Amino acid sequence: MRIKPKPALLLLCSYMLAAWLSIRLGTIQSAYLVVIWLASGIAMMGAIQLGRQAYPVILIGHVLINFALYRQNQQQWFTLFPALLVSGGIDALQAWLGNYYYRRTRRYFGAAFWQKAAQLPRIWYQICAIPVLLTTPLLVLLWYGMGLIQAHNWSEWAMITFIQALSNFAGVLLLLPLLEDWRQQRLQPVLRQGLPLLVGLSLLVGVALFVDRHLMILSLPVMLYIAIRHQISGVHLGLLLVGLLCALGGHFGGSGFIGDTPTETFLNLQLFIFSLAFTFQFHALIQQEKAQQTANLEAEVAARTNALMQANKHLSELATTDELTQVYNRREWQRRCAEAVVRARRYKQPLSIILLDIDHFKKINDQHGHLLGDLALKHLSRLCSQHLRAIDTFARWGGEEFVILLPDTELEQANLVAEKIRSLIERNPLLVDQRPPIHFTISLGVTALSVMDLTLDDLLGRADEALYVAKASGRNRVINSASVSTSYLSPGNSHHR
Numbered sequence: 001m002r003i004k005p006k007p008a009l010l011l012l013c014s015y016m017l018a019a020w021l022s023i024r025l026g027t028i029q030s031a032y033l034v035v036i037w038l039a040s041g042i043a044m045m046g047a048i049q050l051g052r053q054a055y056p057v058i059l060i061g062h063v064l065i066n067f068a069l070y071r072q073n074q075q076q077w078f079t080l081f082p083a084l085l086v087s088g089g090i091d092a093l094q095a096w097l098g099n100y101y102y103r104r105t106r107r108y109f110g111a112a113f114w115q116k117a118a119q120l121p122r123i124w125y126q127i128c129a130i131p132v133l134l135t136t137p138l139l140v141l142l143w144y145g146m147g148l149i150q151a152h153n154w155s156e157w158a159m160i161t162f163i164q165a166l167s168n169f170a171g172v173l174l175l176l177p178l179l180e181d182w183r184q185q186r187l188q189p190v191l192r193q194g195l196p197l198l199v200g201l202s203l204l205v206g207v208a209l210f211v212d213r214h215l216m217i218l219s220l221p222v223m224l225y226i227a228i229r230h231q232i233s234g235v236h237l238g239l240l241l242v243g244l245l246c247a248l249g250g251h252f253g254g255s256g257f258i259g260d261t262p263t264e265t266f267l268n269l270q271l272f273i274f275s276l277a278f279t280f281q282f283h284a285l286i287q288q289e290k291a292q293q294t295a296n297l298e299a300e301v302a303a304r305t306n307a308l309m310q311a312n313k314h315l316s317e318l319a320t321t322d323e324l325t326q327v328y329n330r331r332e333w334q335r336r337c338a339e340a341v342v343r344a345r346r347y348k349q350p351l352s353i354i355l356l357d358i359d360h361f362k363k364i365n366d367q368h369g370h371l372l373g374d375l376a377l378k379h380l381s382r383l384c385s386q387h388l389r390a391i392d393t394f395a396r397w398g399g400e401e402f403v404i405l406l407p408d409t410e411l412e413q414a415n416l417v418a419e420k421i422r423s424l425i426e427r428n429p430l431l432v433d434q435r436p437p438i439h440f441t442i443s444l445g446v447t448a449l450s451v452m453d454l455t456l457d458d459l460l461g462r463a464d465e466a467l468y469v470a471k472a473s474g475r476n477r478v479i480n481s482a483s484v485s486t487s488y489l490s491p492g493n494s495h496h497r
């Protein structure tokens with residue numbers, strides 16, 4: 001196993017600094033009780049980050065910090081050093097167990113790890129409690145064998161074990177969550193936006209510890225606001241600050257949690273820290289879940305709204321579009337033409353229409369099949385749509401018959417448009433795979449809106465008569481209603497094509 005120097009050195013320095021701070025500034029001096037053993041949290045974080053590389057570093061750090069401490073108590077080095085190796089191994093074992101249960105719990109919850117309030121009991125129990133509960137009795141037994149602690153009966157031994165376990169548990173509980181926040185990149189926004197609030201919380205707790213303990217109650221609404229505003233990451237930072245300040249208060253004799261005995265003071269501090277941690281971690285995650293549920297609901301509503309709009313759009317297209325050619329159908333064209341007629345009359349603007357028909361379409365179906373007949377209809381629709389203006393409306397009237405609405409267009413101009421389309425179709429045969437080109441032509445009837453037109457049928461009737469004349473005159477030509485004999489336009493005249 002190759003140890004990476006920089007991460008290993010950082011872990012060693014962090015571990016020893018955390019241990020030194022816990023001993024020098026976080027103990028209840030009269031009884032030498034460490035309120036929060038920060039080194040246990042650092043060791044577990046190092047094991048999670050570095051894996052097997054972390055355990056020898058933890059062992060070395062434990063030996064160094066404790067050797068310096070117990071040498072001051074005049075312990076013999078030849079008896080002290082082997083014991084410190086064993087206790088360092090126990091410390092490394094605790095970190096290994098924490099790493100094992102951390103990875104196991106993370107695999108169990110997957111991407112939602114540390115994101116739901118219901119996960120917290122399992123996280124506290126497996127990651128924080130089990131490693132401490134399995135290793136602390138071994139450590140206390142070692143200390144007892146070395147003569148570092150005195151226990152006259154099992155109850156005293158159990159109390160010492162319980163106090164040591166609480167100290168280790170607090171170190172893991174306050175530090176380990178910050179590793180997950182750092183991994184998920186949630187700490188940086190809180191430090192940028194919530195730093196003034198965290199500083200204010202620290203000042204409030206400091207005043208409560210050393211001036212008036214009743215002010216400690218004000219830390220609750222501040223933590224509540226942090227949980228709402230900055231969610232779980234803000235709560236983790238706030239809990240760490242409050243926990244460290246409480247440890248300082250216990251060390252310097254702050255009035256906030258002083259009991260009749262050092263053990264009672266220690267338990268008061270632990271009770272406050274754990275109650276605050278459990279309450280606000282739960283609250284922050286519940287708030288986070290509600291925010292996520294709201295965001296998911298809004299996203300689902302937006303997705304369904306978009307799907308509904310798309311469905312309505314599709315239904316609208318089905319109602320207004322010819323299924324085969326994908327151009328407007330007869331009903332939609334009539335609606336648009338009626339509106340255009342109203343506008344043309346209101347603003348005294350010209351309006352023309354063209355009715356066109358494929359010549360000998362039955363022969364195309366008979367010679368080439370109905371499939372190619374459908375392709376011919378699509379081919380004509382595509383060419384006409386591409387060469388008309390945006391304001392024009394091209395539609396399938398029925399069968400092989402199509403109609404064009406030309407707003408703001410005089411009859412002469414409409415005649416030119418019709419001729420252009422006729423020529424376009426004649427010059428562009430239908431090409432299908434390796435088959436010979438399929439040539440076909442169209443006949444077109446053109447008319448313009450007249451003041452005499454009472455209904456849309458009057459306009460369509462003249463275009464239909466002009467188309468009949470184009471067919472009767474040899475097909476593949478354009479006829480406008482102005483050139484058609486009045487006999488063709490007489491009421492009741494019926495023609496069949």
